[in-house]
Amino acid sequence: MASPRNSRRLFLRYFIGGGVSSVAIAWLWPLKGQARPVNMDDFCLKYPYNSRCENYLPGVAATDEADVPYLATALLAKTTAGDRILAKGLSRESYLVIETGPKIATYAISAVCKHLGCTVNWDKEQNAFICPCHGSQYDDLGRVTQGPARQSLDLKVVVVKNDEVRLVDREPAENIRG
Numbered sequence: 001m002a003s004p005r006n007s008r009r010l011f012l013r014y015f016i017g018g019g020v021s022s023v024a025i026a027w028l029w030p031l032k033g034q035a036r037p038v039n040m041d042d043f044c045l046k047y048p049y050n051s052r053c054e055n056y057l058p059g060v061a062a063t064d065e066a067d068v069p070y071l072a073t074a075l076l077a078k079t080t081a082g083d084r085i086l087a088k089g090l091s092r093e094s095y096l097v098i099e100t101g102p103k104i105a106t107y108a109i110s111a112v113c114k115h116l117g118c119t120v121n122w123d124k125e126q127n128a129f130i131c132p133c134h135g136s137q138y139d140d141l142g143r144v145t146q147g148p149a150r151q152s153l154d155l156k157v158v159v160v161k162n163d164e165v166r167l168v169d170r171e172p173a174e175n176i177r178g
């Protein structure tokens with residue numbers, strides 16, 4: 001029969017052993033967790049042409065004034081680099097940006113003035129967005145150049161896929177304005 005001293009040792013051995021095992025299991029458990037499903041919204045926004053995103057169209061269709069979706073080829077056929085094209089689709093309008101190529105930029109500029117929310121107009125002559133309400137002005141990338149607005153216009157993600165132009169209500173990951 002084990003002495004009280006030996007019993008205490010045995011108890012401590014099992015107690016400590018059990019604790020170490022629990023910590024080890026807790027440590028290893030997240031490794032199994034890494035197999036959790038990928039968020040396809042995030043993944044396909046980052047890699048829109050990945051084979052897993054073949055049938056995935058992020059965001060909403062960018063449409064014209066008459067709510068007709070823009071087709072990239074048709075839009076590029078009638079625009080030139082530097083143009084800013086008003087597009088509906090999100091809760092408020094945005095401007096698509098036509099870059100040299102020509103091609104549609106991976107970002108759009110929100111048309112919502114940062115002063116009190118009026119819709120800004122694109123003035124090609126002045127190469128600027130001008131707010132008709134209180135005169136705020138923004139440069140061609142939406143950076144505020146004249147108040148009363150104090151902040152630059154928001155940016156949205158644009159994905160062109162299968163000739164569709166998609167607007168996503170998110171800030172682009174990369175710093176467009178340098």
Ligand code: FES
Pocket residue numbers: 113114115116117118131132133134135136147148149
């Ligand atoms: S809402 Fe645009 S300047 Fe006031």
